[in-house]
Amino acid sequence: MIEINIIKPLNTADGEINLAVDKKIEDGEFLTLFGKSGSGKTTLLRIIAGLEVPESGYIKVDNEVWFDSKRGINIPPQRRNVGFVFQDYALFPNMSVEDNLKFALQDKNKFKKVDDILKIMEIQNLSKMKPQHLSGGQKQRVAVARALMREPKILLLDEPLSALDSTMRQKLQDELFFIHQKFGIISLLVSHDIGEIFRLSSRVFKISSGEITHDGSPSEVFANQNISGKFKILGEVLSIKKSDILYIVEVLAHNEIIKVTAIKDEIKELLVGDKILLSSKAFNPILTKI
Missing domain, CATH: 2.40.50.100 (RNA polymerase II/Efflux pump adaptor protein, barrel-sandwich hybrid domain)
Structure with missing residues (x-):
C-alpha cells in the first residue's frame, strides 16, 4: 500500500498552484490520473519515483518511509522499488534491447531474468536490435520490459500509449493489464483517453489545478451512476x-x-x-x- 500526503508548489500556465495529495492506494489497484495538462499528474508520478521532492509531507510504501520532510528522510530513486515508463520511452539509443534490460537489472548475476522478461513481453526476436530500428509499439514493450527488470512494487506509466495508433494502442492496453495482474503490482497511469481508463482502471483520480476533485471507479468519476440500462x-x-x-x-x-x-x-x-x-x-x- 502507498500512503501519500504531500504538498508541492507548481508553476503552471495559470500561475502557481499547489499539488496537494492525501490518499492511500491499495495493493493491486490500477489507478489512473486524469486531468488537464499542468494539473500535476506527471509531477505526482515523479514524486513517488523520487525524481522530484515535495515541499512537505510524507510517502510510505508498505510501512517503509520513502519521504518525510519533518524527519529529513528522502530515499533516492535507485532505492525506491518502482518501474517508470516514460512518455518518450527513454531507451538508451546506443544499446540493444537486451542491453537496455541488462542495464536495469539490479542483481547483475541474474541475467536469466532478461530472457524471462523478453519472453513474457514477446520481444525475444528484438533482443539484438537498437531502439532506432523499432516501431512505436515495440519501443513501448521494451520500455515496460525494462521497468519490470527491477521487480517493482509500483509501475508508473506516463502516457506510454499516446503516440500509437488505435489498433496498436488497444493491443498494448491488453498487455499492460496482463502485466499488472501477472505481477500483482500497483499500477499508476497518466492518461487522457477515457476509453483506455475504463478498460484498464479500477480507480481514477481526477485532478484539477493540483487538487484531486474526484476519486472513484471510472463509472463513478465519469458517468452518472443513476443511469441504468441493458448496455x-x-x-x-x-x-x-x-x-x-x-x-x-x-x-x-x-x-x-x-x-x-x-x-x-x-x-x-x-x-x-x-x-x-x-x-x-x-x-x-x-x-x-x-
Missing part, C-alpha cells in the same frame, strides 16, 4: 444533425458508427468530438456526456 458503451460524437423535431447523433463506438435519435435537451451540451456514454433504458438509447 453501456463508450463512444465519440462524430456528427449532430437535425431531422424534423429530432436530432440524429452519429457515434463512433468500437470502430462502428451508431446512429442515435435524440431530443433537443439531450444534445444541447454535446459537441462533435465529445466522449459520451451510450446506454439504454426501456429500449430508448440515452446519450450522456462524460
Whole structure:
C-alpha cells in the first residue's frame, strides 16, 4: 500500500498552484490520473519515483518511509522499488534491447531474468536490435520490459500509449493489464483517453489545478451512476444533425458508427468530438456526456 500526503508548489500556465495529495492506494489497484495538462499528474508520478521532492509531507510504501520532510528522510530513486515508463520511452539509443534490460537489472548475476522478461513481453526476436530500428509499439514493450527488470512494487506509466495508433494502442492496453495482474503490482497511469481508463482502471483520480476533485471507479468519476440500462458503451460524437423535431447523433463506438435519435435537451451540451456514454433504458438509447 502507498500512503501519500504531500504538498508541492507548481508553476503552471495559470500561475502557481499547489499539488496537494492525501490518499492511500491499495495493493493491486490500477489507478489512473486524469486531468488537464499542468494539473500535476506527471509531477505526482515523479514524486513517488523520487525524481522530484515535495515541499512537505510524507510517502510510505508498505510501512517503509520513502519521504518525510519533518524527519529529513528522502530515499533516492535507485532505492525506491518502482518501474517508470516514460512518455518518450527513454531507451538508451546506443544499446540493444537486451542491453537496455541488462542495464536495469539490479542483481547483475541474474541475467536469466532478461530472457524471462523478453519472453513474457514477446520481444525475444528484438533482443539484438537498437531502439532506432523499432516501431512505436515495440519501443513501448521494451520500455515496460525494462521497468519490470527491477521487480517493482509500483509501475508508473506516463502516457506510454499516446503516440500509437488505435489498433496498436488497444493491443498494448491488453498487455499492460496482463502485466499488472501477472505481477500483482500497483499500477499508476497518466492518461487522457477515457476509453483506455475504463478498460484498464479500477480507480481514477481526477485532478484539477493540483487538487484531486474526484476519486472513484471510472463509472463513478465519469458517468452518472443513476443511469441504468441493458448496455453501456463508450463512444465519440462524430456528427449532430437535425431531422424534423429530432436530432440524429452519429457515434463512433468500437470502430462502428451508431446512429442515435435524440431530443433537443439531450444534445444541447454535446459537441462533435465529445466522449459520451451510450446506454439504454426501456429500449430508448440515452446519450450522456462524460
